[in-house]
Amino acid sequence: MQFIKAHAARLYAVAVSAIALVAFYVPDLPDELVLGLVAAVLGVGEAVQRTEDGKTAEAFAKAPNA
Numbered sequence: 773m774q775f776i777k778a779h780a781a782r783l784y785a786v787a788v789s790a791i792a793l794v795a796f797y798v799p800d801l802p803d804e805l806v807l808g809l810v811a812a813v814l815g816v817g818e819a820v821q822r823t824e825d826g827k828t829a830e831a832f833a834k835a836p837n838a
Contacts, residue, residue, distance in 0.1 A: 777823060780823045781820055781824055787816075788817075791810075791813060
């Protein structure tokens with residue numbers, strides 16, 4: 773779980789790229805499936821953004837005042 777938290781943005785990028793490639797190279801997929809995956813990806817993107825924001829806030833809190 774620590775690996776996922778540490779590399780959330782990278783894992784998200786790989787997953788989104790894989791979904792895009794599958795949607796492009798498998799044209800027989802139903803539109804509903806592709807749109808459902810897009811909605812799920814947007815939701816996961818929000819979670820990744822919150823994780824990254826938390827890491828940034830934690831780093832700022834630990835940084836000495838400059």
